Amino acid sequence: MKVINFVFNPLKEFTNDNIHQAKRCHKLDHKDFTKVVFRTTIGLVVMGFIGFIVKLIFMPFNNIIVGSAWVND
Template sequence: MADQLQEILDVPREFLREGIQFISKSQKPDRREFLKISQAVGVGFLIMGAVGYVVKLIHIPLNNVLVGGA
């Protein structure tokens, strides 16, 4: 019983230890890296928005034809 309790208590301790280790090794991106990431995210938003717009543009008339112009 004590071994099972010890195993249950070890999981949060190990998670916390690994989290602290990760935070201590991570660093803030510099300006150039931040701009590059921001540009990549912006391009991704634009592409996903364009894909969504095209799908919606095709879906509305297609839905009207299939449903019967309601």
């Protein structure tokens, strides 16, 4: 009996927690959805801009390193 409780009690608690969370969730209205879309778009633009700047800065260094290897051969 102890083993059964040891196995099933965590599963029961997990199931109850998931049911509780599902009951608290709600569908986004238009205002919340636009907030999420706007913030996601800003995050993607910022990450893309940072990636572009990093690529722009390190591309000459890479060409210098790789270019010097080709000249020495």
